[in-house]
Amino acid sequence: MQIQDLPYPDPGVPDARSGPRFLWWLFRNQLGGQCKALAWGLLHFAAVASLPFCVGLAVQAVVDRSGGRLALAGGLLVLSGAAVALGDTFLHRAAVTNWITAAARVQQLLARKASLLGSALTRRVAAGEVVAVSTGDVEKIGWFVEAVSRFTAAAVTIVLVCVGLVLYQPAIGVVVAVGLPVLAVAVLPLLPRATRRADFQREKAGRATELASDTVAGLRVLRGIGGEELFLDRYRRASQEVRHAAVRSARMWALIDAIQVLLSGLLLITVVWYGVHLARDSRIAVGELVTAYSSIMLLTYPLRHFAEIAMAYSFSRPSARRAARVLALERATDTDGSRAGEPPSGDLYDPDTGLLAPAGLFTAVVCGDPDAAGRLAERLGGHPAEPGTSVRLGEVPLDELPLDTARTAVLVQDKDPVLLSGTLRELLDVPKSGAVAPAEALAAAQCEDVLAALAQGSLDAADPMDALITERGRSLSGGQRQRLALARSLITDPEVLVLDEPTSAVDSHTEAGIARGLRELRTGRTTVVFTSSPLLLDRADRVVLVHEGEATAVGVHRELIHKEPLYRAVVTRETDDEAAARHEAVREGAVAGADGTARPGGHPGPDMGGHPGPDMEARLTGAARLDALEEIEESA
Structure with a gap:
């Protein structure tokens, strides 16, 4: 897979049982790219390792005053230099390709999972964690996947150099062959601690990302209630915790690097000291000593990849674990596609609560x-x-349908719908039946003032449909975003439309218009609205009260408001004290009605001048609210 071929036609089915299994799955799915990077890495490191032999041959040629061997050494140096440049160039190209393609595969998998779960994703995983996985974690995972091939090439090169030195000069070669593995494994006892610190840092960074995401998403509300500084202080503290964790992690990795440099220096000193004694005893030539010395000097370069692979794994393991946790999420019941075909129709019934639409x-x-x-x-x-x-x-369970068929049949708009950046025309360009035009949906959702605001705020777009909407609709008010999202849902014209609090951010007059438009536009189609607004409830064909997970009452709004105390308490926001006061007022009003001074229900009679007394006014709070709501309904 090359970068120009992205995105993948099918990113595959990941092994999300654990972080390491997910990393191994990614590696196996990039085997071609890994082999290519390994081949170029072997060429590069082998060419680097051949330089000491060429230098030693040249030095020995000078000592022996041999022009032919010096020319040969020069030619070999040129070839080695060219191989180093060629191998390094294409190794970097292959490694970056592996990195980007691995990251792209993970991002496609995450996007597919988000599409599969929909709004259920953020209810099962924090939104900030999803952001952290799809941004920083993806880079860490890609880093480890591409570093594996470079590490393998470096390890193979070190083994070959050690074998070559043993054959070339056994006396020094044995010292190098023993010293290099010790140098490579000397830092292993420190890796668990470094890994724990890296995990802790990533955990703190993920928490800070979640907090930042939640703060930005609710910034408008926070400013309204004066809680902006409180949340900013929380983010500052979280940011400082990330900084302290990063410093502690960096100290451990710096210690590992320092130990490797120290041990490399000690090995170099040992080889030089031992080699000088061998040269003085004429047991090795000067060129052989230079070759051994140069080999150790240059082998510190591939040895650095041992520390890099350890660091890459330490940082990618928690990232892979988080990605695997998200990718492992599934619908409660999988489907085998046996019910694929036309979307079903009929009554919508939830056996868990007894709700029937x-x-x-x-x-x-x-x-x-x-x-x-x-x-x-x-x-x-x-x-x-x-x-x-x-x-x-x-008669068909929804979770037995293929997901695309289920979503064609039932569309759910949650209480916090997301508007993507782009023009209004692009926002409303969604899969639809064609029965509802954009103008009809916008009118039903009472978006006239939204269109006017978009046209006024856009300098380039004469048509409001071409006006740009910023990310998540942040340039719009909460009510404007809610109405545009409702219009988008109405355009799709699904068999069943489920709306969760679609008018919670609009005023009562706009809400009355939405209730009227929604009723007219969805005539003959199944519509379920979760709401406690009397304006919407009064337009409904039937109202269902769900209490403690069970449908306890069914009827129409005006019937339930008078017959169901629990329903009335939810709709009017009536407290227990207010309910008691209202019942007392009704009782006193009924008694007083016998002599004509008051009407039943606690309303003052003509001789009272239309004003209740102070004590009666306090007790009529719930009843007065109910009367006001009914007046709004009638005027609407």
């Missing part, structure tokens, strides 16, 4: 716990919490 109707779901509502919305999209609890569309 009849086909073609607008069903609103009231759930007092927002987190439970999010989990239920996720389950309605075909992601059950555990096997055996799959939502059924008609």
